[in-house]
Amino acid sequence: MNEAQWIIFGVAIDPTPIFLTFKVALVTTIVLLTIGIPMAWWMARMQSRWKVFLEAVVALPLVLPPTVLGFYMLILMNPEGSVATALRVFGHDGQLTFTFAGLVVASAFYSLPFAVQPLMHAFEQVPQDLIDAAKTMRAKTLDWFYNIVLPLSRRGLLTAATLAFAHTVGEFGVVLMVGGNIPGETRMVSIAIFDHVETLEYAQAHVLSTLMLIFSFSVLFLVYALNRRFAVKVG
Amino acid sequence: MLQISLDVHYSDFHLSVSDLAIQTHGVTALFGRSGSGKSTLLKAIAGLEPMAAGRIEFNGETWLAQSKSTPTQQRNIGYVFQQGALFPTMTVRENLAFARDRAPKDLGLETIAKACQIEHRLDANVASLSGGEKQRAVIARTLLSAPDLLLLDEPMSALDSQTKLEILPFLEHLKIELNLPIILVSHSPDEVLRLADQVVFMADGRVSSVESVEHAVSRSDSPLFVESGPxxxxxxxxxxxxxxxxxxxxxxxxxxxxxxxxxxxxxxxxxxxxxxxxxxxxxxxxxxxxxxxxxxxxxxxxxxxxxxxxxxxxxxxxxxxxxxxxxxxxxxxxxxxxxxxxxxxxxxxxxx
Missing domain, CATH: 2.40.50.100 (RNA polymerase II/Efflux pump adaptor protein, barrel-sandwich hybrid domain)
Structure with missing residues (x-):
């Protein structure tokens, strides 16, 4: 046990898994928005028949057992594999498994549909006329995207960010496969709960589970409330 | 002069225009039924039609050569969309400023707003505007971007007949005061009669004829006057x-x-x-x-x-x-x- 412990509901709790979980979730969300926004825009405006294929690929983590995804991630992250070799070219030590970076990469894949789907849905609702109008007023691509598309898609952005964050907080299988259970390094809250139950520390498991429950409910409540508030009328 | 030879191919629609010459003064109406290709032609002139191939030249400037296209941003056109296309996340003032801030010269936001009779609604939300106010705001925004050519895509089709009566004289004033070439898409003979100097008749994705409006209304078989005769x-x-x-x-x-x-x-x-x-x-x-x-x-x-x-x-x-x-x-x-x-x-x- 760690020296800095929190007392919640009279139970001593090691807070490091909580901090780690939020850190992973935050970084994953930032990564997902950075990749997800251009990707969702590209898919939303896509006319070709490959669109259906891509949509199915993005949605895969929704239905795949996390262990399957985690298994393939492990193989991809093999320190002797091509990904690691490529990383070494860029000066990285090539070690992804059982590290923070590995957790973020795996989480990003796992939470991808939660970011891309709401974004794509929002982008599909943006009327082409508004973009065309901006172009006739000499707005270049990044200009109209930032000033017209993003403000119109703020609900989708908000939903994407909160769901990606919350879903990363709630993952178990993938992070266990890729990150393992190294205290202070890769042990996230969900894994800590599993650990406590294994060792019959039901009090700690209860506290952490309650925290997760409150957090998850609050996030969903926030999403639905903001969705109402930020409704944009088009037309 | 605006010279156009154009092909736009879709699986269910084909626009084919060869050697169309539109004068660049006064108002030219593109007239035809819905589906005749008039809006597609206007979009191609604006550079907003991705499938356009052919040649478009505006006063000696090449806008389209085969499928190599000058981006819309560099064509110096103003475009009034059927539904207006005001940005709903902005106020009227912000909408107008969007155009002004990207224009090569500042025509004065307040001046243009006043000319378009929208200055009393500058700080209003777009959603709270009436149909006529919306259209005047759109026109003000378009003018503020200081275009060399004004394209109007059925600017009054979304308005009720009372509001139309209010906007028509306004467009007439605009035509007289601006001295800016205007291309107007319309399926209303009234609009064409009041505003146009030249009419391009379109049917089934082709140009059937180009005539002065005086000549166009006089033909006994004129598409403009199916009911009232010449x-x-x-x-x-x-x-x-x-x-x-x-x-x-x-x-x-x-x-x-x-x-x-x-x-x-x-x-x-x-x-x-x-x-x-x-x-x-x-x-x-x-x-x-x-x-x-x-x-x-x-x-x-x-x-x-x-x-x-x-x-x-x-x-x-x-x-x-x-x-x-x-x-x-x-x-x-x-x-x-x-x-x-x-x-x-x-x-x-x-x-x-």
């Missing part, structure tokens, strides 16, 4: 008003002759187009006396076109063409011939 259009200047008799005298441009019309309440303009249906004009060989008709125009017969049982007689009135639809029997009875001096008596004339 119409003459005369530009005229207001001469004097007689409030007692509730009558205005309009002098025909370039002529000493004039027409008397009832005072038109919502028309405060000093210049207007007068329209006369050919069916409302009769022909006499000399000035009729003792008649209730007020309007008689002197001219010479320039053409007689037989159409079934009737005849369309063109009378040249000091350079303007006035059409009279009369029976063949009348043509024979009067012994009408090209070159003959006649008097055209006008039963009905209106300001368009």
């Amino acid at each position: 119409v003459s259009l005369l530009s005229a200047v207001k001469a004097q008003e007689d409030a007692d008799d509730h009558i205005v005298e309009w002098t025909i441009a370039g002529s000493k002759q004039s027409l008397l019309l009832p005072i038109h309440e919502d028309h405060d303009m000093n210049e207007a187009r007068l329209s006369i249906r050919a069916a409302d004009v009769s022909i006499a060989l000399e000035q009729p006396t003792r008649t209730s008709l007020l309007n008689h125009l002197h001219g010479t017969v320039s053409a007689i076109e037989i159409q079934g049982h009737s005849a369309l007689v063109s009378v040249d009135v000091d350079g303007h063409c006035v059409y009279a639809q009369i029976t063949q029997r009348s043509v024979r009875a009067l012994g009408l011939q090209v070159g003959q001096s006649v008097v055209a008596s006008v039963k009905g004339v209106s300001v368009v």
Whole structure:
């Protein structure tokens, strides 16, 4: 046990898994928005028949057992594999498994549909006329995207960010496969709960589970409330 | 001059235009039914039609060469969309500023807003605007981007008929004051009649003809006048008003002759187009006396076109063409011939 412990509901709790979980979730969300926004825009405006294929690929983590995804991630992250070799070219030590970076990469894949789907849905609702109008007023691509598309898609952005964050907080299988259970390094809250139950520390498991429950409910409540508030009328 | 040779291919639609030349002054109307390709053509001129291939040149500048296209941002065009396309996340002022901030010159947001009668709604939300206000805000925004060519895609189709009556005179003022070439997509003969100088008739993805509006309305088979038959259009200047008799005298441009019309309440303009249906004009060989008709125009017969049982007689009135639809029997009875001096008596004339 760690020296800095929190007392919640009279139970001593090691807070490091909580901090780690939020850190992973935050970084994953930032990564997902950075990749997800251009990707969702590209898919939303896509006319070709490959669109259906891509949509199915993005949605895969929704239905795949996390262990399957985690298994393939492990193989991809093999320190002797091509990904690691490529990383070494860029000066990285090539070690992804059982590290923070590995957790973020795996989480990003796992939470991808939660970011891309709401974004794509929002982008599909943006009327082409508004973009065309901006172009006739000499707005270049990044200009109209930032000033017209993003403000119109703020609900989708908000939903994407909160769901990606919350879903990363709630993952178990993938992070266990890729990150393992190294205290202070890769042990996230969900894994800590599993650990406590294994060792019959039901009090700690209860506290952490309650925290997760409150957090998850609050996030969903926030999403639905903001969705109402930020409704944009088009037309 | 705007020169266009264009192909736009979709699986269910094909627009094909060859060697279309549109003058770059005054108003050109693209007229046709929905599905005739007029909006697609306008989009291609704006550079907003991704499937466009061909050649477009605007005053010597190449906008499209095969599929190599000058981006819309560099074409210096203003575009008024059917539904307006105001940005709903911004106020009216922010909408106008969006255009001004990206324009090569600042025409003055307040000045343009005032000219478009929208200055009292500058801080309003777009959603709270009425149909007419929306359209005036859109036009103000378009003008603020300082375009060299103004493209209007059915600017009034989303408006109710009352609001249309309010916007039409406004567009007319705009046309006179701006001296900016305008291309207008329309399926309303009224709009074309009031605003256009030149008409491009379109059907089934092709251009069927390009005519001056005066000529276009006069053809008996004109697509503009399926119902009312041929119409003459005369530009005229207001001469004097007689409030007692509730009558205005309009002098025909370039002529000493004039027409008397009832005072038109919502028309405060000093210049207007007068329209006369050919069916409302009769022909006499000399000035009729003792008649209730007020309007008689002197001219010479320039053409007689037989159409079934009737005849369309063109009378040249000091350079303007006035059409009279009369029976063949009348043509024979009067012994009408090209070159003959006649008097055209006008039963009905209106300001368009």
